[in-house]
Amino acid sequence: MENFVYFIGDKTIGEVAVIDPAWDVKLLQDEAKKNNLKIKAVLVTHGHFDHTNGVEELLRTLDIPVYINEKEADFFKFDWGKENVKRTKSSEKLKIGNIEIEFVHTPGHTPGSQCFLIHNNLVSGDTLFINGCGRCDLPGGNAEQMFDTICNKLMKMPDDMLIFPGHNYADKKHDDLKNQKKTNPFMQYDNLMSFLGRRMPKLN
């Protein structure tokens, strides 16, 4: 599946949040240790197994908050412990040291998918891939919402923003939004019906 897991944080104090901890928690913890980083929080782009299957294991050794969009928490009903789960809404912010992370609700792939905005960088989970976007035919997916997310949120973000997706599905690991606006096939539509024809072809 080639998931990306990100550390986002403040190098000067050596504190980070880990985004979508999954698959190999020991490797994540070893990497943090090697780089003298303390993991202070978990951020979840969305609830799918391949992005969240390390959360429970991580919480066994670290008593840290897990930030998940409120709609995603309601939909997936994870059993991560009430004390640790922090339900997020769009536009809310979290600070790790001096680094500010803004939560952006981007439904479509799942009801409570969220992206993380850090300065001019967007960690986009399975909402936007390099030259792709997340499936909308899985439970909780909604192609109309995805169209709205792309047109009314992502297309309106600045061209020089860097996109860091949730999977390594392309020949590059990140890209600027200016380029994605030109080359990403799912960013080329200005009407819903033609977008649906591309994203949900079986329905047409």
Ligand SMILES: [Fe+2]
């Ligand atoms: Fe997903």
